[in-house]
Amino acid sequence: MDMSGGGLGNAKYIFVGGKGGVGKTVSAGAIAVDAARQGKSVLLASLNPVHSLSSLFMQNLSGGSFRNVEGLKNLTAIEVEISDLLERYRMNMETRLKEFFKWAEIPINPEPFIQIATTNPAFQESAMFDKVMEIMVKEGERYDVVVFDTAAVANAVRLIGLSKLYGLWLARMIQSRKEAQEYRLRLSVRKEKIMEEIKKDPVVADLLNLYDKFTKTRQSITDPSKTLFYFVTTPESLPISVVKRFITMVQSFNIPVGGIFVNMVLDRSDVSSDPTGYLQAKWEEQRHYLGLIENELGQYVKGYIRMYPTEIRGMEALDKVINDIGEFVPS
């Protein structure tokens, strides 16, 4: 397999997507280890409600802080604590809403609105995306490569797509806030003082801050020299459909696609020793889907990973995966 440019971590920010359970965490781990082995300083960030980096590396990486992965000095991992994240995000939202009601002089109890805003299903995804942005514009600066292991359902692609909408929405919010302030201030403040006053407004400052974060993230995320989105599938019907849908979505947001890893692939040589015929049947089924992947997504395939008899845990197992991606061609 041609890994031109050498290695998998060929962009600063790498996202890994795919259906639940197909091997996203394993692939994210392989990409991170491969880049670290090449001497790059790497951050592997998990944003899953149930973390699996500790299990993957067989060491304690929990607690929500940046931790060195034992065995590779330039690999850092973080399992972002979703509950802390949600709580902070909720408080932030609460402050914003209260500020807004106060400012707009709406004499109403803000609690129900806070409830609605923070219990809707997009809230968790928004909070996670906020954290992704924070890592990208802050901590990410300190690393050569940042690999995001995002949740299976928290469809990271949609979140990134949302950033465009958020951007538009924020620009609009800032504008109307400015207009309203200007109108108000005109009554009490001299004209030349108006802009100065508007910039002191904490809501405008907050919105401008957010807008700045979104703009920076969007710029990075749509730049193929900075960001690559990888997908993982198994040779099965549903995971392939999920990847196809993701690729279409990602491309519609101008986010660069890095490629596809095809995981849990059986080789002809694996099946001969199974007297039940189960593996033979599975292998035949996989041939069908591998053909389909080749036909419809062939241009994106970056590598194949073997089906192993046990879970993939520890550096040695990850090295095998990296090796597979580089050279395994299933027959």
Ligand SMILES: Nc1ncnc2c1ncn2[C@@H]1O[C@H](COP(=O)(O)OP(=O)(O)OP(=O)(O)O)[C@@H](O)[C@H]1O
């Ligand atoms: N090629 C493989 N051979 C054998 N086991 C594998 C292979 N790839 C992944 N696994 C195992 O399958 C399980 C799921 O893999 P992984 O956790 O990487 O999937 P995921 O897509 O991240 O799942 P989730 O959607 O739950 O986050 C793990 O126990 C992992 O060790």
Ligand SMILES: [Mg+2]
């Ligand atoms: Mg996972």
